[in-house]
Amino acid sequence: MSRKWLSNFALAGTIRLLLMNSEYQKTIGNRVEVSTALNSWKRVTEGVYLYEFGIDPYEGDLFHETPIGLYVFKLIQKYLPQWALFLLFVVTDLTTALCLAFTAKRYAIELATKRKEGKEDNRKSSDTPDTSALYVSAGYLFNPYIILNCVGLTTTVFTNLLYSIALVSMMRRSIFWSCMSIALLTLQGLYPVSLMVPATIHIASAAKNRRTNYFYIVTMIIIFTSVLTALFIISYNIMGSWSFLRNTLGFILTVPDLRPNIGLYWYFFTEMFEHFRWLFIASFQINVSLLYIVPLALRLRRDPMLLAFSYLAIAAIFKSYPCIGDVGFYISLLPLWKHLFQHMQQGFIVGCFLLFCTVFAPTVWHQWIYSRSANANFYFGVTLAFAIAQIFLLTDILFASVKHEFAVKHGINKKVNGNEAKLLLE
Template identity: 70%
Template sequence: MTYQSVVNMISGKRLSYCLLAGAIRFFLMNSEFQKIISDRVEVSTALNSWKRVTEGVYLRNSGIDPYAGDLFHETPLILLAFTYMHKYLSIWAIKLLFVLADLLTSWLLYLTAKHYVIELAKNEHEEIKERKNEEISYTPIESTAKTTILYVPAAYLFNPYIVLNCVGLTTTVFTNLLFAATLYSMIKRWKISCCILISFLTLQGLYQISLMVPATIYIVKDINVKSSIIKTTITMISLFIGIIGSLLYLSYLIMGNWNFIGNTIGFILTVPDLRPNIGLYWYFFTEMFEHFRWLFIASFQINVGLLYIVPLALRLRKDPMLLAFTYLAIGAIFKSYPSIGDVGFYVALLPLWQHLFQHMQQVFVFGCFGLFCTVFAPTVWHQWIYSRSANANFYFGATLAFATAQIFLLTDILFASVKRELALKHGLSWEVNGNKAKVLLE
């Protein structure tokens, strides 16, 4: 079966999935649950709250600088876009726009999955030709191609985290759209598109600057001349610096001052708002002595922003998409103000590595932890805030367990990648003293 026939076979299913997913989102948006969902700390944070966006737009329309206080933390470009949305679109049209953005994200993920599977299958055939061991001890890419292409957009459309994120009208919906467009641009080797999209993401969330690494690897991947690789890399870096510099200057022209830097990038780095969320910062810095604060802020930010970039890039340079996934997961786990929308996006990418599932060992652990924490966190929140029969330790315990589960998932898929690479080269079964044995990486 050719890849084209596979694509044609699943097109009808995708359309029905999109219609169903869109209907679910639009129904919940116009139900009594919408306000409850939008107020949840797991869904809305200081960076993506719809309520803060509307207040920022109101302040700007009233001639007040939204960045003068500690209320609005979106970029001036986002502020300008939402100003026009509030001016020319009704609330129904705005809700429909959020739904369409989610559907467009799923479409871009579908295209990314299709190209990525074809690329993986091609690379696998080349590696098999060099392999002497005829025993098959891995799942061939072609055997999972059809389901991978279908599961990736479905995992996004029907992911409860993503559905709640859309219903809550968080700006993470549009961030995820930019993420999907970036991944698609990477796999298509579009230099300018990658730099523009990553510049927008960096200006909005800072940690996304790490995506320049897999993007650059994708661009130089097919270049064999060392001088050309260096030249292309310098070109990518120059493009990125030029574009993000232009966006910063454009933001200055929109606002007339540089106050927005302290309330966007500065807000992410210094973590002044310690309202609870699913992250790890709020509780830790609430309990921290003030004279240790900057030391641990630096430690936390280095952990999420710098520590893993080079080692992971060296290890995963042959699979830039897995590298990008890893950076996205690390950001969603350790960033200053995470939400379930961030988690839902990278979890939806997991079917891309369906061929690694047979080598994974922690899926059950992550599934149980994720389900338990998703249900338990709102419960202990109610006990803490409303019933007053619990305290902050209970809620932080749930968020800490959730972060731990995500770390288990990420490390498990990275170990699975190493195991499969070993299987392609040598097979995972040998005879030791005449008895069959298996190699397990722990």
């Protein structure tokens, strides 16, 4: 097993380094599917350059990282040469895969414990915790979306590391590190605040009585609020003003930059009349940030990890400025629910959708921007199909979870003539 781990990490790191030192690196880094206004390394470089010359990088519409990120990236660019910068991105990506492996192992142990206690399917599973961890880490290391995201030098690499720390902290029931990582993510991207719900549920589930349960919930809220407030104060001290709010959280909420990406916002807000803009902004933001939190939390309260996966998927689909790095992160978690695959019905459709959209997106972009034989409708059609494929994937996983619970509760035999059968609820 250790040989497989080492070979996977060595091969994944080699692939990334070779692509970074090839002629394709700049092409990948300039792709609209990879780099957005929020994660472009080119924008980071220009923002740091302005800051070093005493110009507020938040004055214009160029830089959208947090002041803490600005300070860290300034140190990175000041002290790291080009080869060390590439190595930093690769090591960060490999560390993320390692954190996800620890998360998968803890989750597999919890599932095995539930089986022994009779709360889950009590059949013997062929997957051990180590196998589950290997699948998840390999799913991240060799995910094409993640590889392109790393090679393109996007700051989503560091965001994914924070996501993985948040997940492993949640599974280990670490209150401080869960709050710290989610607070950093919230400061940067706003939408990850929803991860406080599954983290609080999972940590509070360890309580032996209701009073202790309430204690954990209140403690989580207080620590998260305190850490987030401290991060805002640190950001203010770095910049000396609150100007960064308009170009970070305000930029995400108001969507002023309408350059094409794999999301849905840019086309709608380009085509609509200006007096309808705030109505649609409110509708879109409520959809991604508030609409699904309570219903999903009530339904998936017994499986906080699946709840966190759902929130990550919803944010990646409906957020203001998504990129393929966001999509690749939550897709890498799919091996965690290998026991649900037998209940899924749309795997082939979703796989074909994702494959075709991944190929067609750069093709249609070239026809639109360079050949001028297409228009924005063509590219938006591809991004819309890509979003639909992700919605199908998420709903299929959630319905598979419901079918699995039904089968476990009613003791349904899932074998017909000695072969595994699919359960259909009509």
